Amino acid sequence: MIRPNSIGRVWLPAVMIVAILTALPAAQADAQMRWSSVVTIVPEGQWKGARLADGQPDIQGVWSNDIANHDNFTDPQGGIPGDPSKGLNVANGARKVKPRSERAPSRVSDPEDGQVPFQPWARAKQQELLANFFNPTRPEYIEPGAHCAPAGVPKALYWHGYEIRQFPGVVLFLFNGGTRIIYLDGRPHLPETIKLWNADSRGHWEGNTLVVDVANNNAKARFGRTGEFASENVHIVERYAFGEGHYTYRAVFTDPTVYTRPFTVTIPAHLITEKDPQDGWHNEQEWANAPGKAPFFENYERICVENNHGHGALAAAGAP
Amino acid sequence: MKACRIIGRGGVGGAAFVLVAALAANVGCADAVAKPNQRLDVPRTKEGRPDLTGIWQSISTADFDLEPHSTRKDAPPGAGVVEGDVIPYKPESLKKKQENFAARDKLDPRLQCFTLGVPRDNYYPEPFQILQRPRDLTLIYEFGNSVRTIHTNATLHPEGDNPEFWLGDSRGHWEGDTLVVDVTDFTDKTWLDRSGNFHSDALHVIERWRFLDKDHIEYSATLEDSKVFTRPWKLSVVLYRLKDRNIQLIENYCYTLDYDRYYPLPKEGP
Numbered sequence: 001m002i003r004p005n006s007i008g009r010v011w012l013p014a015v016m017i018v019a020i021l022t023a024l025p026a027a028q029a030d031a032q033m034r035w036s037s038v039v040t041i042v043p044e045g046q047w048k049g050a051r052l053a054d055g056q057p058d059i060q061g062v063w064s065n066d067i068a069n070h071d072n073f074t075d076p077q078g079g080i081p082g083d084p085s086k087g088l089n090v091a092n093g094a095r096k097v098k099p100r101s102e103r104a105p106s107r108v109s110d111p112e113d114g115q116v117p118f119q120p121w122a123r124a125k126q127q128e129l130l131a132n133f134f135n136p137t138r139p140e141y142i143e144p145g146a147h148c149a150p151a152g153v154p155k156a157l158y159w160h161g162y163e164i165r166q167f168p169g170v171v172l173f174l175f176n177g178g179t180r181i182i183y184l185d186g187r188p189h190l191p192e193t194i195k196l197w198n199a200d201s202r203g204h205w206e207g208n209t210l211v212v213d214v215a216n217n218n219a220k221a222r223f224g225r226t227g228e229f230a231s232e233n234v235h236i237v238e239r240y241a242f243g244e245g246h247y248t249y250r251a252v253f254t255d256p257t258v259y260t261r262p263f264t265v266t267i268p269a270h271l272i273t274e275k276d277p278q279d280g281w282h283n284e285q286e287w288a289n290a291p292g293k294a295p296f297f298e299n300y301e302r303i304c305v306e307n308n309h310g311h312g313a314l315a316a317a318g319a320p
Numbered sequence: 321m322k323a324c325r326i327i328g329r330g331g332v333g334g335a336a337f338v339l340v341a342a343l344a345a346n347v348g349c350a351d352a353v354a355k356p357n358q359r360l361d362v363p364r365t366k367e368g369r370p371d372l373t374g375i376w377q378s379i380s381t382a383d384f385d386l387e388p389h390s391t392r393k394d395a396p397p398g399a400g401v402v403e404g405d406v407i408p409y410k411p412e413s414l415k416k417k418q419e420n421f422a423a424r425d426k427l428d429p430r431l432q433c434f435t436l437g438v439p440r441d442n443y444y445p446e447p448f449q450i451l452q453r454p455r456d457l458t459l460i461y462e463f464g465n466s467v468r469t470i471h472t473n474a475t476l477h478p479e480g481d482n483p484e485f486w487l488g489d490s491r492g493h494w495e496g497d498t499l500v501v502d503v504t505d506f507t508d509k510t511w512l513d514r515s516g517n518f519h520s521d522a523l524h525v526i527e528r529w530r531f532l533d534k535d536h537i538e539y540s541a542t543l544e545d546s547k548v549f550t551r552p553w554k555l556s557v558v559l560y561r562l563k564d565r566n567i568q569l570i571e572n573y574c575y576t577l578d579y580d581r582y583y584p585l586p587k588e589g590p
Contacts, residue, residue, distance in 0.1 A: 053366060125586040139582035149576050149583075150465075165458060167373065167451045172458065179465050181449075181569065196571045220576075220583035231585050289476040298475070301468065301485050303435050 039066045039104075039268040042243035047208040049244060054168040056184070056205060059242045062272040062299070064161035064282035067104045070151070073224035074114055076158070077103040080225050082134055107158075109250070110264035116228050117260045129227030144221055148304035150197035151177025152221025153214055153236055157249060157267050161282040163299055171203060171210060176284075176302050182212055189215045195232055197221055210240040231257045245271045272297075360497055362531040365452065370497050370531050372450045372457060375567055376559040378539075382443035385515040386555055394425070395514065401443070403554040407517060413548040420516025428514050433574035435466045435486040437510030438503050438525055439541040443557045449569045457492070457499075462572045470501050477504050484521060486510060492527075499529040512543075520547040535561040 047057040068076035079097050097103070106114025118126060132141035145151060151159050156175040163174040173180040175198075182201040190200045195218035203212040214236035222229050234255040241248045249267040253259070274296060276283045285297035363371040381389075381398030387407060388400035409417055420427055430436060436444050441461045448461040455473040460466075470490040477489050488503035503525040511518050524544040532538050540556040543549065 122586065129586075139579070140584070142582070144576075144579075144583050147576070147579050149580070150571075150573055165451070165453070167453065170451060172451060174467055178571070178573065179460060179467055181460070183568075187566075187568075190568070190570065194570065197573055197576065198571055218580075219585045220580055229586055286478065288471075288473075289478055290474070291476070298471065299469070300483065300489075301466075301487050303466065303486050 040243070040246040040270070041268060042208070042241045042246050042248040044209045044239065044241045045207055047205075047242070049242075052166055052168075056166055056171075057208060057242060058166065059171075059210075059247070060164055060166050062161050062163045062283065062285060062297070063247065063269050064272055065158040066268040066270055068158070069281075070145075070155050070159050070224045071226075073226050073228045074106040074108055074116065075100070075103065076107060080133060081130060084134055107265050107267055108263055109266040111261070116223075117263050119258060119260055122229075122258045126227045126229065129222070129229075130225075133225055133227070143225055145177065149177075150221060151175060152197055153180075153199050153217065153238075154249070154251060154265055154267065155221060155223055156180075156198070157269065158224075160284060161272055174299070174302070176304065182210075189213070192216065195219070199236070208242050210238075210242070212238040212240070214238060229258070230255050233257050245273075360531055360533070362497075362534045365454065367454055369454075369494055370499070371452055372499070372529065372531075372537065373452050375447050375449045375562045375569060376537065377445070377447045377562055378443040378557045378559055379445070380443055380557045382555070382557050383440065383445055383513050386513045386517055387515070389515070401555045401557050403556065408550040408553055410548060410550055413518075417516050417518060420511070420518060422516075424514055424516050427516070429509060429511055430463075430514065433464050433577070435464055435510070436461070437486055437506065437512075438468070438488050438490070439527065439539075439543075439555065440510065440512055441466060441468070441487070442527075442539055442541075442559070446572070447562055447567075447569060460569060462569050464575060465571050465573055470499075472499075477502070488523070488525065497530065499527075501525075501527040501529070503527065518548065519543065519545045522547045532558065535563070 050058040052058050071080045072078045077098065078100065108114045108116055111117055116126075129141060132138070133143070136142045145155075145159075150156070156162065156173070156177045160176040162176065165172045165174065169183065169185045171182040171184065173182070178198045180198050180201050182203040184203050184205070186204075187202065189202060192215070194200070194216050196216050197218055197220060199214045199218075200216035201212050201214050203210055205211070217230060217232060217234050217236075219230050219232045219234065230253060234253060236251055236253050238249065238251040241250070247269050249265070249269065251265045252262050253265065254262040272283045272285070278285065283297070284302075285299050288296050288298040290296065360370070363373065365371045380401055381396055382401045384395035385398060386400065386402050388405050389395060389398055391397040407417075425431075430444075435441075441448065441459075441463070444461070444463055446461070446463045448459055451458040451460070455471070457470040457472065459468040459470065461468070466487060468487045468490065470492045472492045472494070474493070475491060477491055482489070482505045484507040485505050486507055486509070489505040490501050490503045492499050492501040494500070506519070506521055506523040508519065508521040522545050526542045526544075528538075528540045530538045537559040538556065539559050540554060542552050542554045544552040
């Protein structure tokens with residue numbers, strides 16, 4: 001159940017509790033964020049933190065999704081429907097799936113039912129992709145990520161942790177599933193005949209909120225293992241509201257060729273600090289070799305495809 | 321300033337120019353452009369370092385063949401970018417290079433869109449973008465969208481049982497206006513060009529990045545690999561700032577091209 005609050009922006013699902021997590025030990029906080037019902041929602045407003053020389057709010061660092069992963073777009077803690085392991089294979093390790101009322105709400109925060117407002121034909125396609133996920137009899141039933149394809153928008157945000165770097169006029173996202181260079185200088189989008197896995201992004205700041213217009217999507221990436229998708233016509237307006245150690249992503253997806261109406265996706269995320277464990281998911285960084293300095297993390301290169309010969313061979317072999 | 325001999329002067333269209341020649345083959349005469357103690361007129365960061373931010377590309381034939389070569393069906397001719405012209409292979413390594421060359425149309429890792437590695441990514445004929453902060457430089461190579469970080473925060477290479485990196489582990493520091501980068505911890509899976517020039521996992525690269533003027537960088541790399549070469553050797557190319565209208569890096573995840581036909585946009589109907 002999703003209840004928009006009085007200003008219609010802040011995500012306040014019934015099972016969620018807004019909490020300050022820094023009071024918890026790091027390992028406990030991490031487990032809480034991924035698997036329990038505790039998140040912090042950041043409203044849009046003024047930026048009170050540090051700024052960079054060009055005036056941008058300084059939001060650099062490694063960030064990660066608060067809740068679950070890409071297994072299920074609209075029921076993030078629900079596992080993948082049809083999972084032969086009956087929910088014991090939810091992401092990292094065995095875990096019983098709780099009743100729906102105790103799980104995190106859908107990432108679709110509008111409409112209120114938490115579902116992507118697919119046109120009937122598109123709903124049928126999504127159901128077809130999902131029904132064939134565990135026994136893919138056609139190449140298109142294999143999730144593109146299994147070939148190391150870029151995760152696309154928005155899935156890259158609830159896959160592994162990712163780094164944000166900032167430069168004058170640029171916000172750079174470095175994902176496991178590719179890179180997004182968000183230009184803030186007002187330049188136009190690429191010509192619309194150019195279609196990209198991670199799309200083409202143009203941004204600007206409104207107080208604490210990075211607003212990004214996303215176009216040129218090749219629509220090959222999916223929103224999760226549950227098969228939700230957009231078309232090449234999709235237009236996405238993302239709003240990343242940053243607070244201290246947390247941000248909340250709210251994005252409106254518009255695509256009249258696939259959906260009956262625009263819908264809103266809400267994803268809470270948190271900053272990874274030196275207190276967070278190296279868990280192979282949120283925090284894949286390594287300790288920098290910096291004798292005499294306080295310990296700090298750095299990211300090694302993230303290159304998937306070359307190490308993934310199995311999947312690559314599958315594609316090259318040309319399944320029927 | 322390196323020693324360069326002025327061998328002539330002249331004027332073209334009213335603009336004076338200076339012809340210079342190196343006294344030794346390994347001396348870059350662009351040094352002659354900058355007088356001692358004269359700050360190059362190049363973009364600079366708040367801290368006063370040269371600011372390499374921009375989109376760059378080599379227009380040399382280095383990626384086709386680092387060594388001097390005549391024209392052939394799969395390469396335009398080139399005078400080579402190796403100091404002394406010849407890469408000093410050990411005899412058994414030269415044999416492997418020749419085998420690579422013979423099968424280059426099948427074995428070159430670029431054909432699978434694998435990350436090209438260092439230094440090859442820097443002279444591959446496709447743009448790359450440099451974004452710079454005091455603590456590091458981020459290099460995004462359009463080919464395959466490989467992302468490389470050159471750390472300039474006084475950190476050291478990882479210790480212990482290191483992972484191997486396609487792009488190596490890069491630690492840089494400034495020597496005056498020159499960025500000097502020490503690169504180690506390589507895989508042995510990348511090539512140095514399309515002609516089968518190669519290295520082992522013992523490769524160690526020392527790069528020097530130096531502005532010639534605000535739109536040109538002299539890039540040089542010294543390659544050391546005791547398993548493959550008899551001695552360290554050096555290559556050098558010029559990087560050009562791309563100034564085309566609307567220039568922008570466009571994602572090129574070329575490794576998806578072998579399978580992206582399997583991901584057509586779902587369409588209405590059966």
